[in-house]
Each structure stands twice: as structure tokens, then as C-alpha cells.
Amino acid sequence: MHFQLASETEAYRAEVRAHLDAVMTPEFEERIYRSGVAHDETFAKGLVDKGFFAPSWPQDLGGQNRDAWDEQVVKEEFMRADAPMYLSETTRMVASIIREVGTSAIKQRILGPAMNGDITIALGFTEPECGSDVAAASTRAVRDGDDWVINGSKMFTTNGHIADYVFLLARTNPDKPKHKGLTMFLLPLDSDGFEAQAVWTLSGERTNITFFSDVRIGDEWRVGDVDAGWQVLGLSLRDEHASGWGPHIARLLHHVERWAAAPGDDGSPRLTKPDVRRRIARVAMELEVAMLLQRRCVWMTEQGQMPVAEGSMSKVFSTEALTRASQDVVELVGPDAMRSYWEPRAPEQGRFEHLMRFSLGTTIYAGTSEIQRSIIAQRGLGLPR
Ligand SMILES: Cc1cc2nc3c(=O)[nH]c(=O)nc-3n(C[C@H](O)[C@H](O)[C@H](O)COP(=O)(O)OP(=O)(O)OC[C@H]3O[C@@H](n4cnc5c(N)ncnc54)[C@H](O)[C@@H]3O)c2cc1C
Known part of the structure; x- marks a missing residue:
């Protein structure tokens, strides 16, 4: 195991640090602190322009083919600087899952814009009645022809008020055991019937409770197989944990x-x-x-x-x-x-x-x-x- 990072990795760290020193001005930090929102559009675009958004992704998908250590020093430096990264991180995490299990249609629609910093994705797993026991989710998605109709609510949908999509865990089959009746969707947040209300945390961070009332989306927004949501969700929990x-x-x-x-x-x-x-x-x-x-x-x-x-x-x-x-x-x-x-x-x-x-x-x-x-x-x- 390495205990000392390679000199090339340390040189890359210096690049990341120089970028952060330039953009994390006191005025910028104050604006982020006041808002309680760990995202800023210009800042996020700057990450993309510098290649810091997904450095280990292949070049043909917009990455830089860098290794896991380079990616690690980017994470370390952004966290050390308390940079407003959370929505960029959740976007990249969901993009990775779509890359792994999405249909070619959803890959085409999402991966390019995500890598360009043109779209953002929040996470919608936790519910008011179930957090750690996430498989107990009761937000329902019911099939109606080519569409799904979604009803329910999610808790702690951080950045749900500004993101373009939410990566949503929904129950598609209540008759199956709880882990086996779930499906993941990428739900466009400009859909009719979606609402986000602010929830403020002890640290001054804004998160949201979100409501889905007869939200109708096409089957093309499903990620993974029907009732195989637990396996898809596992990919993202693996990253978070x-x-x-x-x-x-x-x-x-x-x-x-x-x-x-x-x-x-x-x-x-x-x-x-x-x-x-x-x-x-x-x-x-x-x-x-x-x-x-x-x-x-x-x-x-x-x-x-x-x-x-x-x-x-x-x-x-x-x-x-x-x-x-x-x-x-x-x-x-x-x-x-x-x-x-x-x-x-x-x-x-x-x-x-x-x-x-x-x-x-x-x-x-x-x-x-x-x-x-x-x-x-x-x-x-x-x-x-
Ligand atoms: C600021 C903030 C932002 C978040 N952002 C998001 C987000 O963007 N998207 C999202 O989907 N979720 C988000 N979450 C949810 C988060 O990831 C946790 O999963 C969730 O808060 C835990 O659920 P809960 O708060 O309902 O607590 P509960 O699950 O009700 O747990 C209450 C207590 O019981 C303990 N407990 C629960 N089950 C067990 C068990 N089996 N064994 C032992 N102890 C147990 C817990 O550890 C905890 O101490 C966020 C949470 C916070 C606080």
C-alpha cells in the first residue's frame, strides 16, 4: 500500500489548490455560507473547465483518464477548502451509475450534459418515515401505459430545489418483499406535481422535503430493470459509504x-x-x-x-x-x-x-x-x- 503519494499526484494537487485559491475568495465564501447551499453554478462550471469534475473518466466521455489517486487529491482539496461541491458530487455519482446500468438512450441524454456541467442531479432515497431503512420506501410509481405516475414524498432531498433531476427510489410492486419491489428513476424536476420545501439543519445547511403528486414521467426515465432498484441503489450506497x-x-x-x-x-x-x-x-x-x-x-x-x-x-x-x-x-x-x-x-x-x-x-x-x-x-x- 502507498503511504506517500507520487510526485505527479502531488503536482496535480498543487494545480487543484491553485484553482481553489483563485476562486474561493472571501466574498464567495460568505455568499455560500449565507445561502446554506453547497452549490454555485459558476463554480461548478469552473470545475468542468479545469477537468476536476470527473478526472478519472475516459477522455472520450469528457474525462481525463487519470488514476484513482488523482481523483482522491481532487476530493481531498475540495473538502479541505469546504468548496460547494455536494450537487456536483451527487451529479457525478448518478452519472457513474447511468454509465454502468442505463439504457443507451438515457446515457446519450444525460452523460454529455452532466460532464459539461449543464445539468445537475439530487438524491431522493430517504423518506419522512424511513431513513436508514431505505428499502422501506413507500413513494409509489404505478405503471400507466408508457408512463409512470409517482406519488409520495422524500426527506432531506438536498439541492432538490435547484437541481434539474432527482435520482428517485420508488416502490413499483408492494406485493413483493420490500427489497424486491423497488425501481430507480431519474425524474426531471420541472415535472408538474413536484414541490420542494426548505428544511434547515443545525449547521445552517438548506435541504428539502419534497412532494410528488401524480407526477407523470415516461418509461425512458427508468434506470435499471423494473423491481431491480435495490441493486441499482446499492451502487450509489457503495460510493457514499x-x-x-x-x-x-x-x-x-x-x-x-x-x-x-x-x-x-x-x-x-x-x-x-x-x-x-x-x-x-x-x-x-x-x-x-x-x-x-x-x-x-x-x-x-x-x-x-x-x-x-x-x-x-x-x-x-x-x-x-x-x-x-x-x-x-x-x-x-x-x-x-x-x-x-x-x-x-x-x-x-x-x-x-x-x-x-x-x-x-x-x-x-x-x-x-x-x-x-x-x-x-x-x-x-x-x-x-
Ligand atoms: C443534512 C442531511 C442531508 C441529507 N441529504 C440527503 C440527500 O440528499 N438524499 C437522501 O436521500 N438522503 C439524505 N439524507 C439522509 C441520510 O443519508 C440518512 O440516511 C438519514 O438521515 C438517516 O435516516 P433518519 O434521519 O430518518 O434516521 P433514522 O434512520 O430514523 O435513524 C435514527 C437513529 O436510529 C439509528 N438506527 C436506525 N436504524 C438502525 C439499525 N438498524 N441499527 C442500529 N441503529 C439504527 C440511526 O443510526 C440513528 O441514530 C440527508 C440527511 C441529512 C441529515
């Missing part, structure tokens, strides 16, 4: 190091205090382990192996480490750490309190810590359900 959130810890470390280098109340640099050094070292160790677990997943994928339990280990460790580290830093900095972005006297522009609120959601989305632990127990250790 193997995520690593370590670069957010790198951002926290960067801010706390700057804070520590400045003089404290007694005029000497805060770093001279043993407790400051102890806690900063702890954050650095959390970062190191989180990054290694994530890179092991990349390495396994490169070797043609599927990081199932290893992906869950990366996700659960990195998100819980971010939570631990941000709480530790808030305790270290003291009451001032609770000053928010809007307060001129907030240390490090309010990053400490924001990271602490933000960290809590990371242990929920893309599979909660409890679900990840079950995967590790069953798939990694072979324990019974």
Missing part, C-alpha cells in the same frame, strides 16, 4: 494552529502552553488515521477490491474524529470559540463553532455511524445480523 471526511479535520487543524501561534492573554504564543500542544497533537493524530483509512479504500479500489467494511471504517472514524476534534478545540479556545462567522471578534472567522455544528451531521448522512458499525460487524467480522 466509502467516503472519508478527514480533510475537514485538516481545515480544523489549520485554523487551530494559526490560533495557537498568536499571543494569548499573557503575551506569549498560546503554543507555549502544554495543554495547547497536547490537544493540537491529538487533532493531528485524528487527521492522520482518518486519511490513512480513506487512502486504504482508494488503494483497494485500485487493486480491484471492494472496500466494504473498510469504507465504513473510513466513514465512521473520520466523521466521529471530526466531531471529537472540533469539540476538543472549542473547549481549548474557550467561550470565544462560540462566536460565529458574523461576529468580527470571532477567532478564525467563526470556523470553530461552525465546524462543531457541521461535524454532527456528518455522522448521519451517507449512512449513520450505527449503520456503518453494523456493516463492519457483519461484512468485515462475519458476525451474524
Whole structure:
């Protein structure tokens, strides 16, 4: 396994970082922070123009034929910078699934525009009555001639108010066992009968509850076979569960190091205090382990192996480490750490309190810590359900 990235990969990282330094201006960051929406059209187009949207895709599909390590450093740098990437990421994830299982008609219609940054796709799996148990979805799709008529609602359809499509999990056969009566659709969000209402989270992020009332779409928008939605959904959960959130810890470390280098109340640099050094070292160790677990997943994928339990280990460790580290830093900095972005006297522009609120959601989305632990127990250790 590689522990050190190749010099070519590090050179590519420098390119990505230079792009981010140029576009992530303080004004831009403030606009994104105020909106609570992790997407910006111009920013997303910039990614496409620079080839950062899907660097490992083949050139004939608009990619750059780069390897998994190059793709990894793009992800690391965008996460470290807290760039507004979520809708670009979900779009790329669904495009990958369409590439794998879509009909040639849907591939032709979606892949080119997705790779050009002309369309965006949100995820519609979770429902108000079922989140982790996603196979219990009750949003119905009923066949009517060449069409499907969709009724129901989805919860946490992040970016559902601005995306062009939603990748929708719907029940097509209520008489079959729950995993076997589901089908995936790519539903155009300008369809009649669709509505998105805002839901604001603890971290100030806007997500949505979405409603589907007699939404009619043609069968050409089905992705995969009828009643085979669970297998199609598995492709996207595989991607989500193997995520690593370590670069957010790198951002926290960067801010706390700057804070520590400045003089404290007694005029000497805060770093001279043993407790400051102890806690900063702890954050650095959390970062190191989180990054290694994530890179092991990349390495396994490169070797043609599927990081199932290893992906869950990366996700659960990195998100819980971010939570631990941000709480530790808030305790270290003291009451001032609770000053928010809007307060001129907030240390490090309010990053400490924001990271602490933000960290809590990371242990929920893309599979909660409890679900990840079950995967590790069953798939990694072979324990019974
Ligand atoms: C900010 C945010 C954005 C999101 N964005 C999207 C999105 O864009 N699209 C989308 O489809 N979904 C999205 N989600 C949903 C997310 O991916 C989770 O799947 C979902 O939040 C978990 O479901 P729930 O909140 O209904 O909790 P529940 O599933 O009801 O879980 C409640 C608690 O019970 C625990 N639990 C549940 N089942 C088990 C079990 N079998 N064993 C042990 N413990 C269990 C959970 O870990 C959790 O602690 C988002 C969620 C959030 C918070």
C-alpha cells in the first residue's frame, strides 16, 4: 500500500489548490455560507473547465483518464477548502451509475450534459418515515401505459430545489418483499406535481422535503430493470459509504494552529502552553488515521477490491474524529470559540463553532455511524445480523 503519494499526484494537487485559491475568495465564501447551499453554478462550471469534475473518466466521455489517486487529491482539496461541491458530487455519482446500468438512450441524454456541467442531479432515497431503512420506501410509481405516475414524498432531498433531476427510489410492486419491489428513476424536476420545501439543519445547511403528486414521467426515465432498484441503489450506497471526511479535520487543524501561534492573554504564543500542544497533537493524530483509512479504500479500489467494511471504517472514524476534534478545540479556545462567522471578534472567522455544528451531521448522512458499525460487524467480522 502507498503511504506517500507520487510526485505527479502531488503536482496535480498543487494545480487543484491553485484553482481553489483563485476562486474561493472571501466574498464567495460568505455568499455560500449565507445561502446554506453547497452549490454555485459558476463554480461548478469552473470545475468542468479545469477537468476536476470527473478526472478519472475516459477522455472520450469528457474525462481525463487519470488514476484513482488523482481523483482522491481532487476530493481531498475540495473538502479541505469546504468548496460547494455536494450537487456536483451527487451529479457525478448518478452519472457513474447511468454509465454502468442505463439504457443507451438515457446515457446519450444525460452523460454529455452532466460532464459539461449543464445539468445537475439530487438524491431522493430517504423518506419522512424511513431513513436508514431505505428499502422501506413507500413513494409509489404505478405503471400507466408508457408512463409512470409517482406519488409520495422524500426527506432531506438536498439541492432538490435547484437541481434539474432527482435520482428517485420508488416502490413499483408492494406485493413483493420490500427489497424486491423497488425501481430507480431519474425524474426531471420541472415535472408538474413536484414541490420542494426548505428544511434547515443545525449547521445552517438548506435541504428539502419534497412532494410528488401524480407526477407523470415516461418509461425512458427508468434506470435499471423494473423491481431491480435495490441493486441499482446499492451502487450509489457503495460510493457514499466509502467516503472519508478527514480533510475537514485538516481545515480544523489549520485554523487551530494559526490560533495557537498568536499571543494569548499573557503575551506569549498560546503554543507555549502544554495543554495547547497536547490537544493540537491529538487533532493531528485524528487527521492522520482518518486519511490513512480513506487512502486504504482508494488503494483497494485500485487493486480491484471492494472496500466494504473498510469504507465504513473510513466513514465512521473520520466523521466521529471530526466531531471529537472540533469539540476538543472549542473547549481549548474557550467561550470565544462560540462566536460565529458574523461576529468580527470571532477567532478564525467563526470556523470553530461552525465546524462543531457541521461535524454532527456528518455522522448521519451517507449512512449513520450505527449503520456503518453494523456493516463492519457483519461484512468485515462475519458476525451474524
Ligand atoms: C443534512 C442531511 C442531508 C441529507 N441529504 C440527503 C440527500 O440528499 N438524499 C437522501 O436521500 N438522503 C439524505 N439524507 C439522509 C441520510 O443519508 C440518512 O440516511 C438519514 O438521515 C438517516 O435516516 P433518519 O434521519 O430518518 O434516521 P433514522 O434512520 O430514523 O435513524 C435514527 C437513529 O436510529 C439509528 N438506527 C436506525 N436504524 C438502525 C439499525 N438498524 N441499527 C442500529 N441503529 C439504527 C440511526 O443510526 C440513528 O441514530 C440527508 C440527511 C441529512 C441529515
